[in-house]
Amino acid sequence: MQEKPSPFSIKYWSDDDRPREKLARKGKTVLSDAELIAILIGSGTKNESAVALSKKILASVNNNLNELGKLSIPQLKQFKGVGEAKAISIVAALEIGRRRRGSAVEKSAKISSSKTVFELLQPIIGELPHEEFWIVYLNNSHRVMHMAQLSKGGITGTLVDVRLVLKQALELGAVALILAHNHPSGTIVPSLADKKITKKLKTASEALDIKVLDHLIITQQSYFSFADEGEL
Structure with missing residues (x-):
């Protein structure tokens, strides 16, 4: 039946x-x-x-x-x-x-503030369950030339290769960089490792006359800007 x-x-x-x-x-x-x-x-x-x-x-x-x-x-x-x-x-x-x-983000947008960077990258990394470290490469007008994921890691952190960052910057002819990574935990407080990699990339970039303008820690709804907080 x-x-x-x-x-x-x-x-x-x-x-x-x-x-x-x-x-x-x-x-x-x-x-x-x-x-x-x-x-x-x-x-x-x-x-x-x-x-x-x-x-x-x-x-x-x-x-x-x-x-x-x-x-x-x-x-x-x-x-x-x-x-x-x-x-x-x-x-x-x-x-x-x-x-x-x-993909809807206008990648040739001009970066005028940390909020601009947040709006650019939050849709890409803001909601991920793991950490990703991204680099935004800029021209002399501070327009985005290229964005690239540098590393992808577990929730505890990522590994960043400074040489790869500078190699791509030179190939693109970029004059400035913005660093960004997400914190899946939701906290926007920078860790000691975050501060160390920021200093390491800033020092290495300056040797090639490339400026690191900012480093953002991005979460689903908010962000921390090293430049805004005077920690760059």
């Missing part, structure tokens, strides 16, 4: 309650975050709709999509009704969104 479909099955929903149909008929902007996630996961459980399951997932991170993007596949799989395939779909979609914000 064939099992009767659950009343939570999408086939019982009105068109306005079906996220896919709603998006097709009314456009993407009218959908809630939960409805968009419901489209990603496709189905809920026997006793819970995909939208209800999505609301539960969002509630666990206080309805913050940035926090949702930090959840791992195992963490998402802890929700009943979310298997590996659904968890991967959520992680992949949010990573695409993060990369989209990063």
Whole structure:
């Protein structure tokens, strides 16, 4: 005997309650975050709709999509009704969104303040669960010539090769640099290692007549500027 479909099955929903149909008929902007996630996961459980399951997932991170993007596949799989395939779909979609914000940044922008640097790099490294160290190479008008990830490490820190920084600066003809890395812990207080690498890069760059204008520690919502705080 064939099992009767659950009343939570999408086939019982009105068109306005079906996220896919709603998006097709009314456009993407009218959908809630939960409805968009419901489209990603496709189905809920026997006793819970995909939208209800999505609301539960969002509630666990206080309805913050940035926090949702930090959840791992195992963490998402802890929700009943979310298997590996659904968890991967959520992680992949949010990573695409993060990369989209990063690629939308105007890389020829003129750097006029530490806030400009934060706005440039926060979409790229501000929400990562691990540390990354980036270099922004500038021309004599302080416009961005190139941005590069110098190192990628665990949550405890990164390794920085000064020679690679200066080699690329010379190849690009850059006259100034801005250093930046993220703190996944959320703290913007510079560590002793942060201060040492700043001094090391500043001294080495000056020997080649290249200026280090700033070093930013970036988190999801804020930043620390060595230049602003008089520590450069």
